[in-house]
Amino acid sequence: MDTYYVVNDPKDPIAVRATENRKQDYLFWNEVKPGLEDDFDISCHTLATRTGLSERRTRDITMALYRLAELPLTMALQETYYFLDFSRLITIDAVLSKLGDIPTETLERIDQELARYLTPTRPGQVLPSNTNLRRKLNGLIAVENPNTEEAEETDARNDSYFTYPSFGGKAGLAVEFDEATLIAIDEHVCKAAEEHNLSKAEALAKMLLGEIESRAKVVLHMYRAHDLEAAPAFIRGFGWISPDTADNLHPTQTRNMDLAKEMESESYVTPPLIGAYVEGRDGVCRWPGCNRPAETCQKDHRIDHSKGGKTAGSNLASLCQHHHNIKTDGGAFYIMDPHTGDIVWLFDDGRWEYDEPQGPLAPKNKNWALTVGQAIAARRAAAKERNDS
Ligand SMILES: [Zn+2]
Structure with missing residues (x-):
């Protein structure tokens, strides 16, 4: 059985032309992207003026291509099907950038799972949307345990609270917390928004300014394999979380x-x-x-x-x-x-x-959680052995 994405449907003239366009675009940027030894800013600037794209876009495309080169399995898929447009390639880089310097073995694990996720398994499959691709990647990085000492050092150096100007008289606020804190805050904000019929941003502002209170009882819905030692978990409305965070959330009620x-x-x-x-x-x-x-x-x-x-x-x-x-x-x-x-x-x-179903109980995701759980359990055991000896 031939398996393919609808975007690559060989019998559909629109899909065929769109694939050719994506391929040419991909090959073009691969050819003209700044080399590693070039002055990056100047090269992106001159590329931007000659292509009519913004400097930012030119930078994003370039970074996306260098990122893809670090993911050989995913790159091989792309160079077989030419199914990923630049917005998806940029998403891959943007999410993985959150990990900072990524150890080779982590990259290999991510590449393997990403390539598996992106390989079509049926004829006429719909390519994952950018949003679902981002969710998948967020799940992949959420279960990667960074070296905690290093992570704490980074936290101390970078203030994880900052404001920034936006458009139309608006401004943004970006904050970072540990997963468990953020999950609790997010649930409170969602509940308050629902209770007072506000947007989430409005609810957050009114809560912080003391104008409303969320009296709702926060209930977390967590999906987690019960027969596996270091299984990652999925919080409804939030996404995948690491086994360590999941271990610290104690369910009041479980259902099979x-x-x-x-x-x-x-x-x-x-x-x-x-x-x-x-x-x-x-x-x-x-x-x-x-x-x-x-x-x-x-x-x-x-x-x-x-x-x-x-x-x-x-x-x-x-x-x-x-x-x-x-x-x-x-x-x-x-x-x-x-x-x-x-x-x-x-x-x-x-x-x-x-x-294909996308949730934590979908067969593919259950398999992935199993593999991740086994890998993390093995890593924990190896670390314990090192400490004991
Ligand atoms: Zn719908």
Whole structure:
């Protein structure tokens, strides 16, 4: 079976031309990018004036290409398919830059998983959106344990609180905390925003200025493998966190998602446990490329409840209001693999698009968490042995 992304569909003239454009763009920038020995600022400046792009864009493209060269497996994929445009390549570099100087073995692990994530496994698969690619990369770096001594030193040197001017009379605030603190703050802000019907930024400002209080009880929903020693965990609405942070969050209630996967209900309304499984499997709305978090989506009965469709993970998919409407209006429909949650969307004009679930319970992510957990457990054991001897 030939596997390919829709952006590379060999039978689609638009996809073929777009691929050729991406390829030429990629080859062009690879050829003209400043060499490592060149004066970087001047080279980017002259490239910018000659191409009409901004200096910033020219710098971002250049950095993205050097970053890709550090990821040989991902680069090999790109140079086979030419499927990644510069906005996605820049995203890869931007997220990995957060790690600073990355040890070779960390880069190798990230490259392996990124290449696996980006390899199409079905014909007509939809390329991950920039947002979902960023989420994936954030997950990859979240589970990398930096050397803590080094990290503390960096924290002391760089103030992680700063303000910056923005456009239209606005200004920004950037702060950094340890994961656990940020998760708690984020939950409080989200709750307060919901409670007072405000945007999150407004809620944060009013909380800090003492104008409102969040009295809501904060509940964290964490997905984590229970049978694995150093498993990373996924916090709903936040993303992946490291095993160390997860170890320090003590659940007040646990539910078994393996059982939830198999549960069925007579009711039309999805019971919370089945809903938690569907959200954990899907991650986001199942319309290819949509980024709406699954917890804000409706649970669509693939086969109508009135036609005997079960209220169970195997017959429910997360769809945001907008894409639920498209399905209800009959412009597209889907079939779903009940075991993996994979979905094929079928359109009126005969085209199809293939969508994989993105959540922590999706088979690919469960496998990844297993691999990461094993690697981290092995690293912990090796460190302990060094300390003991
Ligand atoms: Zn959607």
